[in-house]
Amino acid sequence: MSVDILMPALSPTMEEGTLSKWLVKEGDKVISGDLIAEIETDKATMEVEAIEDGIIGKILVSEGQESIKVNSPIAILLSEGENLSENTISTDYNKEIQKEVQNNKENVVQINNIKNNDEIVYSNSEDTTKSYFKPDKLERIFVSPLAKRIAKQRDIPLSSIKGSGPHGRILKIDVDNFDVNKIEYSSLNNLESNNFEIVKNSAMRKTIAERLVKSKNEAPHFYLSLDCNIDELLKVRKAINSKSNDEYKISVNDMIIKASSAALLKVPKANASWENENTKYFNNTDISVAVAIEGGLITPIVKNVQSKGLLEISFDMKDLANKAKEGKLQPQEYLGGSFSISNLGMYGIKEFSAVINPPQGCILAVGSGEQRPIVIDNEISIATIMTVTLSCDHRVVDGAVGAEFLSEFKNLIENPSLMLL
């Protein structure tokens, strides 16, 4: 019996992924547990294991193929001695795949335009032939062999040319008459100079784009800012760290995580997410912390902060940040969370507004602590001030709730001993 190897869901929210690398080839013998492929999900690259013993009979998706739906077949595993027959692939799968190819088609064409590389169109059709897809389901570009060759020599993507031959077939005359300034990617690609580099968007970049566009489109943001005097906090931090013997080093950020958690416990209405029909209020405070990594950012979660001390928070954070930088976070380490923090203080940013990390209701944007003149009792004095800005999804958190949270937060930061409560 042949078995279809399906695109695995590597996280609960994963809908599709990119097959970044095959670690086996057709005809390879595999035993259960062998690594067979690398899959790039929205956040990380993961390895896929063989689920059974057998021989890789047919690889159905090529390396680099994007947007492969979870649970669609990516390869066929044969038992030993078995031959691959046409029947091996059930018609349902075929239909499914064809539908997908059609869905993907537009993406392919778009890439084609941007990359000025008509080969993508061809490789697409080649791939599909290899994978038993019926090529007639794809949009075929009718073109004479001569026109095709000349277009390639002139670097004109066929998809940009309107064919004047029968049924829109592209002829030599159409290529000759084609105005290269009309190439559809011209806005991105200045043909006169090569003073740019085109970088293919990674799955992570696309995820960031998709999620943040969704957030800004759907979540009505409003922003609340507050100055916090952190002199006391710095003092406490210094005191704690002075006793560490280099075994730990609590950061301001660790303390902000703790303060956020404590404030959320006081204002549980801010510890919420929007779920269309319902609003979800979290019992735990799982704090997502934005970490800049190569090619983007990720928000690993310090979980159950309410039951953790600063030391544990600090260790968790270091561990998560390291894993993030190495691309080794497991999905459960970055998916979920009830509240987010984005801290750009270390870059000297005074204050900024962050985009909400959906479906969460709030994100706290933390600026740098700097000495500023302040007025206390009609006297000007100097204090270390940190400006924080809370972005709230108005569907979940109203202005008063946000203000209440922020004022609790300020109280905790300025009176760090309260965090001990």
Place this chain on the structure above:
Amino acid sequence: MTDVDYDLIVIGGGPGGYVAAIRASQLGMTVALVEDKHLGGICLNWGCIPTKALLRASEIRHLLNNVDEFGFKVSGIKMDINNITKRSRKVASQLSSGISHLLKKNNVQVFEGFGSLAKDTSNIKKIRIKTKDNNNIEKTTKNVILAAGARSRNLPFVSSDGVNIWDYKTAMTPPKLPSSLIIVGSGAIGIEFASFYNDLGVDVTIVEALPSILPNEDIDISKIVKLNFEKRGIKIRTNSALKSVTTRENSVSAEIITNEKVETISSEKLILAIGIIANTEKLGLQDFNVKIDKGHIVTNEFLETDEKGVYAIGDITDGPWLAHKASHEGILCVEKIAGHQNLKPIDKTSIPGCTYCRPQVASIGMTETEARSKNLNLKIGKFPFIGNGKAIALGDSEGLIKTIFNKDTGELIGAHMVGPEVTELIQGFSIAKKLETTEYELMHTIFPHPTLSEGIHESVLDAYNQAIHY
């Protein structure tokens, strides 16, 4: 407008006119065709078709001369030129009546008479038809296609007289075989007559003003025909201009100038085959905005003259003057009148040309000389029929297939052939050109074995240094 007699009147029933009329009828137009002499025009009655019948006879004569090569002994062969021409005339009349039937079937009203444009103030075109019994009929139409063809050209100092100086008509129906013949002009017509009469045993001399015979063909092809002709005893005088012709009772003397040297040559008869003149004079065009340049009607790319609604196709317009070009123009022009979209003008580099001499000549596209004059980078392949099994088996292995590609793009820009049945092979290149194949598709096409067509394959392979059998 309701009282317009026809959507279209076609003047001239040759391969341009009758094809246009049938196509127009297919597209739902009401159509009339005016023909003065014979349906099918010169092509069918006095050109392409009857000459092919004659050349078939001379080919058989050639085979009979060589039957011993195939293991036969035949003696007492008799030839009657009158029977040969009789068969040729029968072939022509059979086809001409076929055209009459086709037009009837397609509801084309045929008027026997001479058609011309009559002056009219309205937008409607009026056609005057002078019938055989000298009556004048007038018919109105929305569109007119002028397809009146052409006739053979004479020189200021010599015209055909039907006795000693022949035009194509007399040459096709000679009362008896002459012992010797001078043929002036070495285009397709002159060369076909030269081949025909030589095979029937006539002493033939060709006089050509240009440096090579078949001057429109590729030089390699022309050279092979010249060698073959000379081997058969045909005398060829190239670079020779005709200065004067003197006729006596039973002979003709021609003064020719070759490289400034005047010489007199004599023969029993002389054929003038020096080109054509378009039949524009009696069409009443002087009252219309129809331009004529070098004797031929000027049209746009879709065959319309400067006079709106008046079109011209075939030999009456610009060359090449070939029946299949006329037919194609007829169809294009009618579809344009019918308002079809996405029509493409005729690509003159994709019109094949055939000469049915022995060995046959066929070509399409640019010659090597033309291609070089355009400074194109070329890939040229040549395959001689001596390397082709079928040609050897036929006992007919003289000839060459030459293919010319644009080195930069792989575009087939010309194909030139001389040899057995090449007139039937050229369409392969026509299709290849129309579909815009490159050398790759031709190289990867499977040609059946054993056929003459394998020569096409080998020639293409040779252009890219991959020929197997040569």
